[in-house]
Structure formats: C-alpha cells, structure tokens
Amino acid sequence: MATSSSPYSAMSPDDRLLAACSGDDGPLVLRDISTGRDLPRRWPRALDQAFCTAQTATFTPDGRALAVPVEGGIRTWDMRTGEERPEADLPGAPEPSLDFSDDGTTAVALGNQEVVLWxxxxxxxxLLRHPIGEGTAREVxxxxxxxxxxxxxxxxxxxTLxxxxxxTDRHRQRxxxxxxxxxxxxSLATAERRGGTTVVRLRDAHDGTLLRSLPGRSCEGCPDPVLTFSPDGGTLAHTTGTERGTTVHQWSVRHGRAKARHTVASWVEDLVLPGGGGPPVIAGTKPGRQENDNRKVEVWRIDGRTDGHIDGRTDGRTDGRTDGRTDKRLLSRGSLGSPVLAPDGRALLTLDGRMTxxxxxxxxxxxxGEDSLITGAFSPDRRFLAVCDDNGRLTLWNGPGTRLLAVLSAGGPGEHRPASALSFSADGRHLAASTPDGSVRVWETGTxxxxxAEYPGADGAVLALGFAGDELLIATAHGAVRGLPLSGERAAGIACRRAGGGLTRGQWRTYLPNTPYRPTC
Structure with a gap:
C-alpha cells in the first residue's frame, strides 16, 4: 500500500483513484479511494520507474491513463490495460510541466524553452510550438x-497565448x-499531395476555407507546383509537371473559370504574371537530371492561344481539340543557379549572383559579397531585393542588386537557419521573413x-507570408491561416481584450508604485 514516505502521489480528477509509490524505489500502487483497496496490477515496470522517480505526474481528465513527464518528453500509460500510448517528444526538456484540456483531447507542456500544444x-x-525565454516559465x-x-x-x-x-478543425493532418x-x-493558393499526384486549390486567405479545386495534376516524382498571382490578385497561375515538361494554367479568381493553358518543355522553377494582363513569364530548366555544371536556366514568355479550347468552362478541361497555337518566346538561356524573376517579368536574378x-x-x-544564396524576392515595384544564404544571413539590396542597404539577419556558420519564406507587402513598405522554427520577423524597408518586429512560431515551418492591410498573414503546412496585427494600436486592443481590460488604480499602485497612473485600455 502507499505510504507517507512516497516521493509523489497523484489523484484522479474524480477523486476515485490515488497513484503512489510504496517506497522510494516503488513499486507503483493504484488505490480505489471508495473501497480502500489496491487495484490489480496491469502496467509494466517501466511505469514504476518513471512515476517513482518523477517530480510530478497527472491523470488524464477521464481518469483512465497516467501521464508522466520524463526527460525529453511525456510518457502515458492506460491504467486499465497497461499499454503505453504514443509518446510526446520534447527534446531537451528535463521534466516538462503538463496540462490537459477538460475533454482530454488536447495537451500542453513546457518543453525546452518552448510551449508545445498537441x-x-x-x-x-x-499544433503549436511557441518559444519562451530561458528559465522564465514555471507552470502551464x-x-x-x-x-x-x-x-x-x-x-x-x-x-497568455x-x-x-x-x-479549429482546419488544422491539417496532411x-x-x-x-x-x-x-x-x-486569396491563398495551396499545393496538396493526393496519392501520387499534387493538386492545386484556391482558398480564402483569412481563414483557409476551400473555395475551389483547380484543373491539372502533377505527376508522381515531378516538381511541386509553382504558384503566383497577378499584381491585382485577379488571376492565379500555377504549374503541373509531366515527365516531358510543364503545363502552365491561368485561372480567373474573380470569374471562377479557366483562362488559358500552355505547355512548355521545361521544368518551371519560377513564374510571374506581369501587370496589365501581360503574358506569363517562366524560368526553369530542361526536364530530367542534369549535372550542375551543365544546368542552364531558360526564360520564356508565353503568349498566344491556349493549347486546347477552354470555351469558358469552369472545370478547366478542354473540348478535345488541340488546334490552338501557343507562342513561346525564349528570352534568355544561360546562367547557373536557381532563378528569381522580377514581378514585371523584365529581369532575372539567378542565385549565383547574376542579374539579366x-x-x-x-x-x-x-x-x-554574397555567397551560397538559397532564396530571394523582389518587392512588387522592384525598388528592393531581399536574399538569404544557407547560414541564415538575410540582406536587403536595391532592386538592381548593386547596393547593399542593410544586413537584416547576420546568421553564421553552423546556425543553418535560412528563411523558409520571404515576402514584401504590396506597397513595398514591409518585408517579412520566416525561419524553420516558424517564427517570423517583419522590417520596414524605409528604416x-x-x-x-518578431512573431513567434505556432505550427512549424512557414510556407507562405502575405499582407492584408495592417495584418500579417501566415500559412504553414498543417495549420489554418494565422492573421497577426502589424500596427501597435491593433496589438494593444487584442491584449486589452485578452486581459479583460487595463490595470485598475489599485493594481497600478501594486505593480507601478513610482509611476503616475494612466489608463492602459
């Protein structure tokens, strides 16, 4: 039976069960409080060792399982069957603090300098990983x-977070x-794998609601679709890969119908839709494997009629005729390195440091002076250019790439934290960049x-960043779209609502006794 010398004990939420160790080294005893009897043992000795050496443990809300924080994670055993449930991995955490939702479906823990929700x-x-300051969090x-x-x-x-x-139920399992x-x-365009193919879908940018599945599917093993919008957001262009090349689809967002479809004998790596209804400009390489020394980037302007007649159909399929004519004008061939097209389709940056x-x-x-670049982005008006190398060094240049304006993030050897997403606001006033842990930083290009400003991560690596007025939009692989305020006024309003109002005069005297009172909300 459990004794007063037990190093730790835990009571079930309904006060029916008590888990305790019969001594410093165990074994674990589970007692029914209502009868005063110890229940039959069905759990393995691994639970004895984990529980009797832990600083804390807790029952799940239904009282059926016991969760024990251990070094590097949370281990949970079903007390009825003795089976261990999947472990929550929290690398570097000594013994995480843990809490469950009332219905037992969700849990949160303090990991190694982070809060983790699953x-x-x-x-x-x-569902979320949120960084916290070292040594600051005590309970969650x-x-x-x-x-x-x-x-x-x-x-x-x-x-509070x-x-x-x-x-929401929009958290994605795939x-x-x-x-x-x-x-x-x-609008938000997404590429989603289905079996051996990849499909493109159009969603509402504010909440991720699915609006429409778009025509075309990429073949298995082909490059993932490239997605881009026209400057006014009225047209979406996306690619679908085949073994012999790429099909470029244009979709009218406003009218909900296919506009054009063109096929090129290249694997497209970048794609832009210039303003004013100009034809798409693509950059890519020939299909198939190529040695790095022989890898050449080709740039094409696509014009003319679609490969097949669409005739206003909303499903994107053609009527079977292929007498349409597509003009593909070669603009450039050469240069090594991944391509980054200017938004107006008039310039090409390759990440080996050439501007064409x-x-x-x-x-x-x-x-x-730049080296080992892996990603880049032009501002919509081409006044600015941001690039990032494989050590996480992020720099801001003038549009032609001839003058360094600022080193936004120094990075450094061994850090390996390159930006996973880069995006300028439509007016070019803001630049947002993400890191692999999902955090996002936003700069004003004028200063x-x-x-x-730094925004902590919430759901792993960021796939896309966008702007809607004074709101930053973030899309990740698993989560719904997050919208975060850019203005101080909006952020203050959210904080006040979450706190239930500002400090009273009494609270002000307690926390800020040497500062004159003023309303905070």
Whole structure:
C-alpha cells in the first residue's frame, strides 16, 4: 500500500483513484479511494520507474491513463490495460510541466524553452510550438474554452497565448506542399499531395476555407507546383509537371473559370504574371537530371492561344481539340543557379549572383559579397531585393542588386537557419521573413537598420507570408491561416481584450508604485 514516505502521489480528477509509490524505489500502487483497496496490477515496470522517480505526474481528465513527464518528453500509460500510448517528444526538456484540456483531447507542456500544444491522439504532430525565454516559465495551464494557454513566469506574472485559431478543425493532418498569398491578401493558393499526384486549390486567405479545386495534376516524382498571382490578385497561375515538361494554367479568381493553358518543355522553377494582363513569364530548366555544371536556366514568355479550347468552362478541361497555337518566346538561356524573376517579368536574378535584363539579354554581376544564396524576392515595384544564404544571413539590396542597404539577419556558420519564406507587402513598405522554427520577423524597408518586429512560431515551418492591410498573414503546412496585427494600436486592443481590460488604480499602485497612473485600455 502507499505510504507517507512516497516521493509523489497523484489523484484522479474524480477523486476515485490515488497513484503512489510504496517506497522510494516503488513499486507503483493504484488505490480505489471508495473501497480502500489496491487495484490489480496491469502496467509494466517501466511505469514504476518513471512515476517513482518523477517530480510530478497527472491523470488524464477521464481518469483512465497516467501521464508522466520524463526527460525529453511525456510518457502515458492506460491504467486499465497497461499499454503505453504514443509518446510526446520534447527534446531537451528535463521534466516538462503538463496540462490537459477538460475533454482530454488536447495537451500542453513546457518543453525546452518552448510551449508545445498537441492533440492527444497525435502527439507526433504538434499544433503549436511557441518559444519562451530561458528559465522564465514555471507552470502551464490550458483553457480551450477561452482559447488561451496561460504560462506562469513568476509569482505575480502570467502570460497568455491566444490559440483559438490553432484549435479549429482546419488544422491539417496532411501537410501542404506549397502555398502563396495574393498581393491583395484576399486569396491563398495551396499545393496538396493526393496519392501520387499534387493538386492545386484556391482558398480564402483569412481563414483557409476551400473555395475551389483547380484543373491539372502533377505527376508522381515531378516538381511541386509553382504558384503566383497577378499584381491585382485577379488571376492565379500555377504549374503541373509531366515527365516531358510543364503545363502552365491561368485561372480567373474573380470569374471562377479557366483562362488559358500552355505547355512548355521545361521544368518551371519560377513564374510571374506581369501587370496589365501581360503574358506569363517562366524560368526553369530542361526536364530530367542534369549535372550542375551543365544546368542552364531558360526564360520564356508565353503568349498566344491556349493549347486546347477552354470555351469558358469552369472545370478547366478542354473540348478535345488541340488546334490552338501557343507562342513561346525564349528570352534568355544561360546562367547557373536557381532563378528569381522580377514581378514585371523584365529581369532575372539567378542565385549565383547574376542579374539579366530580359529585354536586352545583357547579364551583369549582382549582389557582390554574397555567397551560397538559397532564396530571394523582389518587392512588387522592384525598388528592393531581399536574399538569404544557407547560414541564415538575410540582406536587403536595391532592386538592381548593386547596393547593399542593410544586413537584416547576420546568421553564421553552423546556425543553418535560412528563411523558409520571404515576402514584401504590396506597397513595398514591409518585408517579412520566416525561419524553420516558424517564427517570423517583419522590417520596414524605409528604416531597415532598425530591428524587425518578431512573431513567434505556432505550427512549424512557414510556407507562405502575405499582407492584408495592417495584418500579417501566415500559412504553414498543417495549420489554418494565422492573421497577426502589424500596427501597435491593433496589438494593444487584442491584449486589452485578452486581459479583460487595463490595470485598475489599485493594481497600478501594486505593480507601478513610482509611476503616475494612466489608463492602459
């Protein structure tokens, strides 16, 4: 039976069961409080060792299982059958603090300098990972009804994290392969794997609601679709790969119908739709494997009629005739490195540091001093160019890439934290960049020397970033779209609503006794 010398004990939520150790080394005893009897043992000795050496443990809300924080994660055993449930992996956490939602479907824990939220049925796919300061968090509580996580950082301070969006049913079990927001912040295009193919879908940018599945499917083993919108957001262009090339589809977002379809003998790596209804410009390489030394980037402007007649159909299929004519004008061939097209289709940056004027074909060195670049983006008006290398060094240049404006993130050897997504706002005033842990930083391009505003991650690596007015839009592989305020006024309003109002005069005297009182909300 359990004794007063037990190092730790845990009571079930209904006060019917008591779990305790019969001594410092166990074994674990489970007692029915109503009868005073110990229940038959069905659990393995691994639970004895975990429970009797733990600093804390807790029953699941239904009282059927016992969750024990261990070094590097949470282990849970069903006390009726003795079977161990899937472990929640929390690398680097000594013994995480843990809490469950009232219905037992969701759990939260303090990991190694982070808060981690997951579905109990799928602990291997966290809903949220939110970084916290080292040594600051002491206790965590989950309130799904209010849509918040509360983290106690001291005797007087409790931080709250809003998780209402994360808890929606829109959290995806199948990760997205790609995503792209429209410049106006109204639409979101997503690439989603289905069996051996990849399909493209159009969604509402504010909540991720599916609007329409678009025509075309990429073949198994072909490159993932490239997604882009026209500057006004009215047209979406996307690619579907075949073994011999790529089909470029154009879809009218406003009218909900296919506009054109063209096939090229290239694997497309970048695609733009210039303003004013101009034809698509694509950049890519010949299909099949190529040695790096022989890899050449080709740039084409696609014009003329579609490959087949669409005749206003909304399903994107043709009527079977193929007498339409497509003009494919080769603008450039050469250059090594991955291509980044300017939004107006008039310039090409390759990440080996060459800038090509596609009107004249003239290629010149750019981005002097940069090396090992892996991603880049132009602002919509081509005033700015942002690039990132494989060590996480993020820099801002003038549009031609001839003058360095600022080093936004220094990075460094061994850090390996390159930006997984880059995006400028439609007016070019803001630049957003993400890191592999899902955090996002936003800079004002007019004052790039100032530190950017940082937004913690919530669901793994970011696939796409966008802007809608004073709101930052974030799309991840598993989660619904998140919208975060960019203006201080909106952020303050959200904080006031979450806190239930500002400080009273009495609270002000307690926390800020030497500062004159003023309303905070």
């Amino acid at each position: 579905r109990v049925a799928d602990p291997g796919t966290p 509580r989950l309130d799904t009804e209010a849509g918040v996580i509360r983290v106690r950082t001291s005797a007087r301070v409790v931080r 809003g998780i209402a969006d994360v808890l 990760p997205l392969a790609g995503a792209r927001f429209s410049p106006d912040g109204r 004027d596609l009107r004249t074909g003239r290629s010149t060195p750019a981005l002097r 790039p020397g100032l530190p950017g």
